[in-house]
Amino acid sequence: MSAFFDSRWVAAPEAVIVLDGDALPQGFRAAGVAAGIKESGLTDVGLLVADSPETTSAARFTRSGVLAAPVVVCKTRTRLDAIRAVAVNSGNANAATGGRGMDEAARMQGAAAMVCGVPEDRVAVASTGVIGVQLDGRKVTAGLLAASHELRADGHGAFGEAIRTTDKFAKSARLQVALPGGPVTITAQAKGAGMIQPSFATMLCFVQTDAQLDAATADRLLGDGVRRSFDRISVDGQLSTNDTAILQASGASGVAVAAGSPDEAILREALDALLRQLALLIVRDGEGSRRVGRVVVRGDDRDDAERCARAVANSPLVKAALHGGDPNWGRIAQAVGLAMTDRAPVDLDITIEGVPVCARGAAVPFDQAALDAAVAGTEVDYAVDLPAASGTPAVEAEVFFSDLSHEYVTINAEYTT
Amino acid sequence: MSAFFDSRWVAAPEAVIVLDGDALPQGFRAAGVAAGIKESGLTDVGLLVADSPETTSAARFTRSGVLAAPVVVCKTRTRLDAIRAVAVNSGNANAATGGRGMDEAARMQGAAAMVCGVPEDRVAVASTGVIGVQLDGRKVTAGLLAASHELRADGHGAFGEAIRTTDKFAKSARLQVALPGGPVTITAQAKGAGMIQPSFATMLCFVQTDAQLDAATADRLLGDGVRRSFDRISVDGQLSTNDTAILQASGASGVAVAAGSPDEAILREALDALLRQLALLIVRDGEGSRRVGRVVVRGDDRDDAERCARAVANSPLVKAALHGGDPNWGRIAQAVGLAMTDRAPVDLDITIEGVPVCARGAAVPFDQAALDAAVAGTEVDYAVDLPAASGTPAVEAEVFFSDLSHEYVTINAEYTT
Structure with a gap:
């Protein structure tokens, strides 16, 4: 192939x-x-x-x-x-x-x-x-x-x-x-x-x-x-x-x-x-991109999952962390919180490259060095589970996104019309 | 004082x-x-x-x-x-x-x-x-x-x-x-x-x-x-x-x-x-900020005005242009288009520092050098008028925002947790 x-x-x-x-x-x-x-x-x-x-x-x-x-x-x-x-x-x-x-x-x-x-x-x-x-x-x-x-x-x-x-x-x-x-x-x-x-x-x-x-x-x-x-x-x-x-x-x-x-x-x-x-x-090939992230958000409601996935994918903080090779899950929690305004408490689970980092809204211990290495590749996988009433999320939303780099700023700030 | x-x-x-x-x-x-x-x-x-x-x-x-x-x-x-x-x-x-x-x-x-x-x-x-x-x-x-x-x-x-x-x-x-x-x-x-x-x-x-x-x-x-x-x-x-x-x-x-x-x-x-x-x-004092923008969006509908103002204020393209001192009004039109999905045609007026740059959705001639100088200050004013049925916009939404700089990327990508 x-x-x-x-x-x-x-x-x-x-x-x-x-x-x-x-x-x-x-x-x-x-x-x-x-x-x-x-x-x-x-x-x-x-x-x-x-x-x-x-x-x-x-x-x-x-x-x-x-x-x-x-x-x-x-x-x-x-x-x-x-x-x-x-x-x-x-x-x-x-x-x-x-x-x-x-x-x-x-x-x-x-x-x-x-x-x-x-x-x-x-x-x-x-x-x-x-x-x-x-x-x-x-x-x-x-x-x-x-x-x-x-x-x-x-x-x-x-x-x-x-x-x-x-x-x-x-x-x-x-x-x-x-x-x-x-x-x-x-x-x-x-x-x-x-x-x-x-x-x-x-x-x-x-x-x-x-x-x-x-x-x-x-x-x-x-x-x-x-x-x-x-x-x-x-x-x-x-x-x-x-x-x-x-x-x-x-x-x-x-x-x-x-x-x-x-x-x-x-x-x-x-x-x-x-x-x-x-x-x-x-x-x-996104402007200045060096890594591609994928976020999959699972939940009970299609609109919630979609809104959360978009919020994570478009968060400049998440994108900068992806760029820096930083498994900063707090920013993912923040982005979900933004997408779920007035819906607290949203006790979410987060995994990065398959490693659970946050469970029911609270940090869980993980091997930092191993995760640092896992997010240094060219593709990084994030998964978010919203609380599901049934225990089994019914829907999922997936978004692929590029990182936020110095080159993005250079391209978009330093060239003039 | x-x-x-x-x-x-x-x-x-x-x-x-x-x-x-x-x-x-x-x-x-x-x-x-x-x-x-x-x-x-x-x-x-x-x-x-x-x-x-x-x-x-x-x-x-x-x-x-x-x-x-x-x-x-x-x-x-x-x-x-x-x-x-x-x-x-x-x-x-x-x-x-x-x-x-x-x-x-x-x-x-x-x-x-x-x-x-x-x-x-x-x-x-x-x-x-x-x-x-x-x-x-x-x-x-x-x-x-x-x-x-x-x-x-x-x-x-x-x-x-x-x-x-x-x-x-x-x-x-x-x-x-x-x-x-x-x-x-x-x-x-x-x-x-x-x-x-x-x-x-x-x-x-x-x-x-x-x-x-x-x-x-x-x-x-x-x-x-x-x-x-x-x-x-x-x-x-x-x-x-x-x-x-x-x-x-x-x-x-x-x-x-x-x-x-x-x-x-x-x-x-x-x-x-x-x-x-x-x-x-x-x-x-926003991370990496060197300029502050204000966007005022006027229109007939409060939600539309609010959504458009937020879209402009949060557009990385608009923010990078603010950083670069670039009066790039096309990015403002783009952000409004994003906020008004499926609502085309939105024939908007845009002024930057009081200078009309776009009228009813189309470019208007302006003094580029004068506008370049006007957006080089520490505060830059953008105004957007959405089409108003009455001719007189009934509501307005105002958002202040910082620019998007290299330092923002540095702060958020290069430090690790």
Whole structure:
């Protein structure tokens, strides 16, 4: 098995082989070009198109109350169950850009449709980069035209490069999945918490498969996968205006995946592992990150567990302790207390790397040197049990998070807009 | 007017004179001693007592779901409207210490009662410092006994010193307030975000006056004051298990402050300014802080305004930009978007230091150099207007916050428990 599935929190599914190379699944072509949006001169416009009119799709977007223009265009002007082309630019988020920004996003959609020869409403657009600066539509249009001349079946890598900002490493994968009905291929390109200027990070992920899926199945698979991956990560508790995840299925493999079939179950497992591993890569590449934490909170109530897990994952004190390799469980207790305001006493149990450190709200003795060593690795596991009336917690919430480092402060304080 | 009221966000009330020296208001005595709880050897046990059985009081505590033992003791075993003695230790928070910690807090209350000659249920206890470590009750008892021999009418400074952890500067004040009924004195000792070992910060504030207040008036005055001061600050969005604020009124001045009287109005104004200035000092002394921000969010809905103000104040991206002297308003828009999930479009207006930078969700041109200079000071003002149906926002929420610095990371990552 390839090194792609390298987190202990993601099991590589048996039916999956990780592939090298840049070939997209059958029925897809892509390209990435430098259009001059990034000052660095690196590629900054990506174009990906599915050749078949039968292509199905699903999409998920940021839930922010302040949406970037391309997100609004996708949500209002795109057939999200039938996306054929995806046009992306990096270097400018086209967010907080008002009516003119909306016009530019619509123009980007129109230009992509024209150069790909597909209807406008089958084009999704996405942007990532600085906010509050108008996107230069002429550069985007010229970039899309150039990209259309370079569309290739092995454009996986080029497209993935074009969506990066300051991601330190590529976040993409090619998988072959042995379904009962035959083999299918999945490719995915993601980007995470990078900055080209101090704005906020944007998470983008594009997934292609040559499996044949009806749109409802694609939507269910993407929705379930996102819920267990990108919805479960936090670099700094902040929410981008631009987050976008798109799954496209060309059907070109001829392998039909019927709803409720064993094929769907295996494809679901593969997609789940793929998205979770990509999500972990985004956390790992979080600004200044050197360690990834996972917190699992168990309890009787889903909202309580979720709120506590988020509070732990987003606590600057917990994150700084993770950075310092300090098994400081008092900060975890504090974060849970914050999430359970006015609910005292919350007599919680805490374990770190499987070692109980707090039981029913009080310290328990543990081997400090052994625990210090256990939290010095690149992945640290925290578990919190809230008091459960039944004795057996009914639900759990899991969040993956990065540490808080000097580099995070440097990146976000010392660069200027 | 003294340098105490040095924030542009707090007007020094006309009826107030800031006093030097260490005299407590009439009817109070206090002391601080070194009991060996802090490894540094600095004073770590404070004792304050009101001589008159007629003393009234009011108190407020942390709303954390995980309460320190002294908070539980105060809430369950103390007559909070008639506190005569306050016993405090620094160097150990007595939090997450289970049943034994509860016993130690109760013993601390009992020992203070004995050495002061007051009933147990008229003693409040408070602790601050490392959590998850048992408090050494013998040291506390010995310290309280020693303190009882040193109780002095000019113990204001000594008591204030004993409650500090790593506060970089004292946070205390002596005020004389000219009420229509005669002059009264107020003293206050507060501590903020300091660490003796990496645990979480604790906010404590003790206020004494020789005004004659009934308990209900004391409660109303303290409650209103806390709501506009300590409830409006954030160093890192974290909530201590130990936060405690206590107001005591000895009545020894003979100046009675009747509910609803002009005396109450002027005393309220003085107390409000005092608590706000102390709260600002706590933010200013927040771990690693070099700048204080204020965000005011206006809108139609109180919950929305409050949630948005908290999201801005606690955004690590906004705080890092404040640290860097970067008027990065895109991060403010992002934080508001996070607080207004699923409510898009939120077309907000943002001003920084009075300069409009975003109108109806889109960038507006501004003089970058002038704004850069404006945010380089020690206090930076942000205002956000949410869309108001009426055109005139009905409510506003204000939060003061510190910046996010390298020193915050150093303090919280590089020291170990």
